[in-house]
Amino acid sequence: MTHSPLPSLPLRRLGTHGPEVSALGLGCMGMSDFYGPADDAQSQAVLHHALDIGINFLDTADMYGVGANERLLSSLLAVRRAEVVIATKFGHVRAADGSPVRIDGSPAYVREACDASLQRLGVDHIDLYYQHRVDKTVPIEETVGAMAELVKAGKVRHLGLSEASAATIRRAHAVHPIAAVQTEYSLWSRDVEAEILPTCRELGIALVPYSPLGRGFLTGAIRSANQLAADDRRRIHPRVQGENLDHNLALADALAALAEEWSYTPAQLALAWLLDQGDNIIPIPGTRSITRLDENALAAGIQLDNGRRDRIATLLAAHAVSGTRYPAAQMGSVNL
Numbered sequence: 595m596t597h598s599p600l601p602s603l604p605l606r607r608l609g610t611h612g613p614e615v616s617a618l619g620l621g622c623m624g625m626s627d628f629y630g631p632a633d634d635a636q637s638q639a640v641l642h643h644a645l646d647i648g649i650n651f652l653d654t655a656d657m658y659g660v661g662a663n664e665r666l667l668s669s670l671l672a673v674r675r676a677e678v679v680i681a682t683k684f685g686h687v688r689a690a691d692g693s694p695v696r697i698d699g700s701p702a703y704v705r706e707a708c709d710a711s712l713q714r715l716g717v718d719h720i721d722l723y724y725q726h727r728v729d730k731t732v733p734i735e736e737t738v739g740a741m742a743e744l745v746k747a748g749k750v751r752h753l754g755l756s757e758a759s760a761a762t763i764r765r766a767h768a769v770h771p772i773a774a775v776q777t778e779y780s781l782w783s784r785d786v787e788a789e790i791l792p793t794c795r796e797l798g799i800a801l802v803p804y805s806p807l808g809r810g811f812l813t814g815a816i817r818s819a820n821q822l823a824a825d826d827r828r829r830i831h832p833r834v835q836g837e838n839l840d841h842n843l844a845l846a847d848a849l850a851a852l853a854e855e856w857s858y859t860p861a862q863l864a865l866a867w868l869l870d871q872g873d874n875i876i877p878i879p880g881t882r883s884i885t886r887l888d889e890n891a892l893a894a895g896i897q898l899d900n901g902r903r904d905r906i907a908t909l910l911a912a913h914a915v916s917g918t919r920y921p922a923a924q925m926g927s928v929n930l
Contacts, residue, residue, distance in 0.1 A: 603648040603894050606876050608679070608722060609773030610798035612752045615679045617869060617894045619651030620644045620887070621804055621880035626659030626666055627692075630823030632882055634666060641670045643884050645677050647891055653776075653802070653878045655683035655726055656711050660692055664714035671717055681774075681802075682711050683726035683756060699729030701740035708744050724754035724776055727928075734758075734765050742770035754802070757928040760789035763799070772799050774876075777928075779803035781812055781864050781906075782833070782845060782915040795874060803868055806877035808833075811842065812864045814850045831920065838917035845913035852909060858896065861886070865893035867906055 605614040623629075625637040641652070652670075654663045664682060671678060684707035687695040698707075711720060723744065725737055744750040752773035755766055766772050775794055779786050780803060794801045809828050810816050818839070822829050833842050846860070853863040861879070868877050879890050898906075920928065 603891060606800070606873060608752060608800045608876070609771065611771065612773040612800070613679050613721065615651035615876060616649045617876060618649060618865065618891060619653055619681075619802070619876055619878035620649050621878040622652055622654045622663055622667060623658045624880045625882055626663035628658075628827040629880075630826040637666060637882055638669060640882060640884055640887055641667070642674075643887060645670075645674055647888065649887070649891065650677055651679045651681070651876065651878070653681045653804070654715075655686070655724075656707055656714070657683070657686035657688050657726065660688050660690060661710075661714050664711055668714060668716040671715055675717060679721045680715065680717065681722035681724065681754065682715065682720055683724040683754075683776075684708065684711065685726035685729065697727045697729050699725060699732040699734075699737035701736055704737060704740035704744070708749055712749060719748060720750045722752045722754050722774060723750040724756045724774070725758075726756050728755070728758050728762055734762050735769050738766045738769040738772075745770070758790075760793040763790070763793050763797070767797050767799070772797070774800040774802050776802040776804055776878075778805045778919055779868065779875075779877075780806045780808050781849065781867060781910065782808045782842065783919050784910075791872070795872065798874075800874045800876055801872070803875065803877045806868050806879050807861050807864055808846075812846055812849060813859070813861045814846050817843065832917035833915065833919065835917065841914070841916035845909075845915060848909050848913055852905060856902070858893075859889055861890055862893040862896060863906075865890060866896035866898060869894065869896075870898045870903070 603616040606617045607614050625632050654667055656664060685697055685699055687698050689695055723741060741753050753770055754774040754776060755763060755772060756776040758775060763775055777786055791801055807813055828834060832838055850860045853860045865877055868875055881887050
């Protein structure tokens with residue numbers, strides 16, 4: 595396979611004692627779920643190309659495609675396991691047809707879910723194991739205690755949380771070191787800056803932003819929900835509906851203009867801004883395109899000076915984001 599001439603990606607560490615990974619990871623969800631039809635052969639090509647250019651941090655979850663995404667990754671892991679830092683998640687229980695059943699953080703389910711993920715991935719250990727959403731009915735100490743037992747058993751190397759509040763992160767970290775917290779963070783989702791990001795910095799925890807390109811909106815490619823496939827989950831997101839869309843297009847257009855002025859793509863500028871927020875930040879943009887993968891990787895080499903930081907801050911101040919980042923029903927399960 596031909597290797598890309600892209601410059602080497604810098605490395606960042608997952609937590610205080612975790613492995614070094616590429617400064618940009620790859621979110622794999624869209625290869626199996628939520629964003630319309632995908633092609634497994636093309637996804638395999640993207641996954642192999644990611645490793646070829648130095649992106650070694652791959653992110654999946656048991657609920658993506660109801661196990662299909664982990665099985666997709668198993669083909670890559672069967673031949674290139676040593677090159678991959680694999681992260682997966684548990685907690686979202688879905689029926690076979692994909693409909694949501696419950697969020698489960700019970701110790702018994704932690705053990706059951708881990709064994710099932712190991713089998714689907716075809717590996718003997720998971721490098722980073724996240725609780726996907728906090729279970730309101732189970733104390734976080736019990737869930738993380740069960741996760742810590744997986745570390746002792748050698749099934750998991752490091753622990754993470756997804757969409758957890760600062761208070762929950764502290765309680766979890768007191769039970770067992772948390773290497774990473776995954777949450778939405780981008781130029782149009784910045785609520786983590788108030789408490790979650792400072793807490794992660796204080797405790798030596800990596801922050802792993804998912805949807806760092808605003809689910810594709812910040813690339814400038816999405817102008818209307820009607821562009822999206824009929825089964826694309828983004829169609830129901832408030833930020834692409836009605837007046838919210840008009841407000842948010844102004845932000846995307848302003849970002850595109852600034853990126854063009856500096857000879858970047860909007861995606862590269864959005865990722866460069868995120869990487870500039872701290873050395874503990876490791877975004878995981880998703881893509882099903884080798885071209886987009888290469889484009890995103892180049893963002894890791896962009897250095898922003900104070901003048902450009904100020905220009906971006908001015909842009910953000912002038913273009914407030916309109917609409918919640920999830921529909922109301924899903925907002926109830928984030929930052930708990």
